[in-house]
Amino acid sequence: MRFQVLGPVLAHDDLGEPVALRGPRYREVLARLILAHRRIVPVSLLVEDLWDEPPADAVGAVRTFVAGLRRALEPDRPPRTPARLLVTEGLGYALRAEPDAVDAWRFDDAVRSASTLPAGRAFSLLTEALRWWQGPAYSDFADAGWAQAERSRLTEQRLLAVERRAEAQLALGAAAAAVPDLDAHVAEHPWREDAWGLLATALYRSGRQADALAVLARARRMLAENLGIDPGPALRRLEHDLLRQAQHLDPVATDPTVQVWEQARAAYDSAVPPGTGTRLESTAGLMRDLAVTGGGGLEAARAHRISAVVTADRLGDAELTARVIGIYDVPAIWTRSDDPAQDRRLVDIAEKTLLRLPAHDDADRARLLATIAVESRGALPVDTPTESGLRPLRASRQAEEIARRLREPTLLAFALNGVFMQSFQRAGLAQRRDTVGTEIVEVAAHSKLVTSEVLGHLILIQTRCALDDHAGADRHADAADALAQRYELPLVEVFTTWYRALRTSATTDLDTARAAYAAAAASLDGAGMPGLERGLLPLAELSLYLRHHDTERIAAIASETDWGPYRSWVEPLLLVARGESESAQNALHDITSPPRDLLFEALWAIVAQAAIAVDDVEIMRRARTQLSPAAAETTAQSGLIGVGPVREYLDNIESALSSH
Structure with missing residues (x-):
C-alpha cells in the first residue's frame, strides 16, 4: 500500500490502483495518522483535531472511520484477525506503513540523502523527488489546524530541494x-x-x-x-x-x-509539455536503457515502466498503450519472474490492448504478443494443458510469425526472446533453444542490436552446457563478456560468472568449487534480480554434493537454509540424507512437478534421487517420464548449475524399478 500526501491525500494498492477511502472524514483520519509518522495518536487527540465542537458520539465516530479504513487498506485480511497496517495500541491508533510507503517520508529521505551525494546523483534524486508533488502538501486539509505546521515544514523542504537541485546543476x-x-x-x-x-x-x-x-x-x-x-x-x-x-x-x-x-x-x-503521450513513450524508452544498468537501475526501470503502462492504459488510447508497452524490449534470459504480480498486471493490460488495437497494426500487435510471451516466463502448465495456460506459448508463435512477415530485425529479435521463454513444454529441448539462440545472435549482430546479441550468447551458453559442448559455451561466454565490457552492460557478468563457477566445479575439488559458487553468488548482491537470487547458492552447493555423492555434506545443510522457490523439490533429498526416510516419503507423496523452466530437469533429477532412496515407485516412474526426453542431455542446461547427466539418473531409476 502506498500513500500520497504531497497533494491530495490518496492511497494506492500494490498494482497502483487508487483505494476507495469513502468520505472526507475517513481521509482526514488517514492523513492525521500519516502525519504522526508511525507513532500512536490517542483517540482523544483525533477527536480534538477532527472537530471544533465534537459531537456526543465523537469517539464512536472515530472508531467507525478507523474500521472503514481498515477494510479499505487491508481488504484481504481474514475476519477477526489483528490489523497489521492500521493498528490499535493502548487508547489510540497508529499507521504502521513501511518507511518508503508515504511520498512525504520518501521526500524527506531524498532531501536528506542528496546533501551527501555527488552532484550528478543528487540532481537525479532531487529531480525524481520533486516529481512526487501533485499540489500543496495535505491540500485537502489546508484549513485544518493539525496540518498547518507539517504543511509549512514540507513546503520549506520542497523549496530547499528546488535550490539544492539547482546547486547540483551548477556543479x-x-x-x-x-x-x-x-x-x-x-x-x-x-x-x-x-x-x-x-x-x-x-x-x-x-x-x-x-x-x-x-x-x-x-x-x-x-x-x-x-x-x-x-x-x-x-x-x-x-x-x-x-x-x-x-x-x-x-x-x-x-x-x-x-x-x-x-x-x-x-x-x-x-x-514537450507534461501530461502528453510522448512523455510516456520517452519514459518507457529511458527505462529500457536503465534496465540494463543492473542493480537499482533494473528495479527502478521495472517500477517506472509499469507506472507508464498503467498511465497509458488509463488514457484509453490503445495505440499509445501498445507503443509504451512494446518499446521496452529488454532481453530476458532467466525463466523465473522477479515480480510476478507486476508481470501479471502487465500481461493483463497487454491482452486488453490487443483487443482494442486496430487490426492493421501488425508491428504493435507483434510487440504486445512478444511481451505476453516474455513476461509470462515460467508460466507453462506443469500438468494438464489449458487454453489459458497455453496462451503465452501461442502468443510467442504469433509474434514470431508476424515479425518474420514484416522482416523487421528488432521485432524479430524480441519475438524470438518470447519463443525462448516459452520453449520449455517438456524436457530435452536444448537443441531447439540452441537454434533460437543462434538466430538471435545472427539477426542482432547484423543489425547492431547489442543487448539482443548478448541475449543470444547467454542462451547459447545454456544450450551448449546441456549438449555437453563446454568449449562452445566458453566461446559464447567470452563473446558476451566482450560485448558487455564494450557497451557497459554490467548484468551480463552475473551470468558469465555463474557459468564459470559451473565450469570450475566440473574440474576442481569440492572446496574450490564451493568457493567459486560463493564468489558468483556475491555478484547477485544488489543486481536487482530477486527471481534469480533466492535459493540459487544452496541449490548450486547441493548440485556439487550430488555429483560427488557426498551424503554427509547434504545431511549437514542447515535446516533453516533459504531455498527460495526450490524448497519443496529438495526437501525429500535432505530428509533422506539425514536418515528421516518416513518424512522423506511423506514429502514425496505431496510433490508437484517443478515449473517448466531452465531448472526443470535438474529439480526432477533431485526428486528422482530421493525417490530411489526410499523406493517410491510412483515418483520414480513420474521422474522417468519427465526426464526421458532429455536422455542425451546433461542437467546443466541452466548454464549456472548442473547435477550430472540425465542418462545417469534414468539408469538409476531403471535399476531401482527392475526389482519390482
Whole structure:
C-alpha cells in the first residue's frame, strides 16, 4: 500500500490502483495518522483535531472511520484477525506503513540523502523527488489546524530541494539548464535570497553577466520596496564578485557527457509539455536503457515502466498503450519472474490492448504478443494443458510469425526472446533453444542490436552446457563478456560468472568449487534480480554434493537454509540424507512437478534421487517420464548449475524399478 500526501491525500494498492477511502472524514483520519509518522495518536487527540465542537458520539465516530479504513487498506485480511497496517495500541491508533510507503517520508529521505551525494546523483534524486508533488502538501486539509505546521515544514523542504537541485546543476556545469526553473522559483518565492543568488550565478556562468547583475538589482528593489531592507551579506558579496568577474564564479569543469545530457534534458522539458503521450513513450524508452544498468537501475526501470503502462492504459488510447508497452524490449534470459504480480498486471493490460488495437497494426500487435510471451516466463502448465495456460506459448508463435512477415530485425529479435521463454513444454529441448539462440545472435549482430546479441550468447551458453559442448559455451561466454565490457552492460557478468563457477566445479575439488559458487553468488548482491537470487547458492552447493555423492555434506545443510522457490523439490533429498526416510516419503507423496523452466530437469533429477532412496515407485516412474526426453542431455542446461547427466539418473531409476 502506498500513500500520497504531497497533494491530495490518496492511497494506492500494490498494482497502483487508487483505494476507495469513502468520505472526507475517513481521509482526514488517514492523513492525521500519516502525519504522526508511525507513532500512536490517542483517540482523544483525533477527536480534538477532527472537530471544533465534537459531537456526543465523537469517539464512536472515530472508531467507525478507523474500521472503514481498515477494510479499505487491508481488504484481504481474514475476519477477526489483528490489523497489521492500521493498528490499535493502548487508547489510540497508529499507521504502521513501511518507511518508503508515504511520498512525504520518501521526500524527506531524498532531501536528506542528496546533501551527501555527488552532484550528478543528487540532481537525479532531487529531480525524481520533486516529481512526487501533485499540489500543496495535505491540500485537502489546508484549513485544518493539525496540518498547518507539517504543511509549512514540507513546503520549506520542497523549496530547499528546488535550490539544492539547482546547486547540483551548477556543479555539473549545466548552468543554462538551471535558469528557467530558478527564474520561476524566485518569481513565486521572492523573499528567498539564496534563490536570487543561484539565479544570478547561473546567468553569469551562462555568459549573461549583464542579466545576472540585473537580477540582483531586481532583488534589491523588491526587498527595499516591500520590506524596507537591503540585501543580506551573501547577495552583496555576490554582486561585488560579479562586477569584478571573480575567478571562483567561472564555470566549473565537468564531464562533457553530463553537459550534453543536461542541455538535452532542458530542451526536452521546454519542448514537450507534461501530461502528453510522448512523455510516456520517452519514459518507457529511458527505462529500457536503465534496465540494463543492473542493480537499482533494473528495479527502478521495472517500477517506472509499469507506472507508464498503467498511465497509458488509463488514457484509453490503445495505440499509445501498445507503443509504451512494446518499446521496452529488454532481453530476458532467466525463466523465473522477479515480480510476478507486476508481470501479471502487465500481461493483463497487454491482452486488453490487443483487443482494442486496430487490426492493421501488425508491428504493435507483434510487440504486445512478444511481451505476453516474455513476461509470462515460467508460466507453462506443469500438468494438464489449458487454453489459458497455453496462451503465452501461442502468443510467442504469433509474434514470431508476424515479425518474420514484416522482416523487421528488432521485432524479430524480441519475438524470438518470447519463443525462448516459452520453449520449455517438456524436457530435452536444448537443441531447439540452441537454434533460437543462434538466430538471435545472427539477426542482432547484423543489425547492431547489442543487448539482443548478448541475449543470444547467454542462451547459447545454456544450450551448449546441456549438449555437453563446454568449449562452445566458453566461446559464447567470452563473446558476451566482450560485448558487455564494450557497451557497459554490467548484468551480463552475473551470468558469465555463474557459468564459470559451473565450469570450475566440473574440474576442481569440492572446496574450490564451493568457493567459486560463493564468489558468483556475491555478484547477485544488489543486481536487482530477486527471481534469480533466492535459493540459487544452496541449490548450486547441493548440485556439487550430488555429483560427488557426498551424503554427509547434504545431511549437514542447515535446516533453516533459504531455498527460495526450490524448497519443496529438495526437501525429500535432505530428509533422506539425514536418515528421516518416513518424512522423506511423506514429502514425496505431496510433490508437484517443478515449473517448466531452465531448472526443470535438474529439480526432477533431485526428486528422482530421493525417490530411489526410499523406493517410491510412483515418483520414480513420474521422474522417468519427465526426464526421458532429455536422455542425451546433461542437467546443466541452466548454464549456472548442473547435477550430472540425465542418462545417469534414468539408469538409476531403471535399476531401482527392475526389482519390482
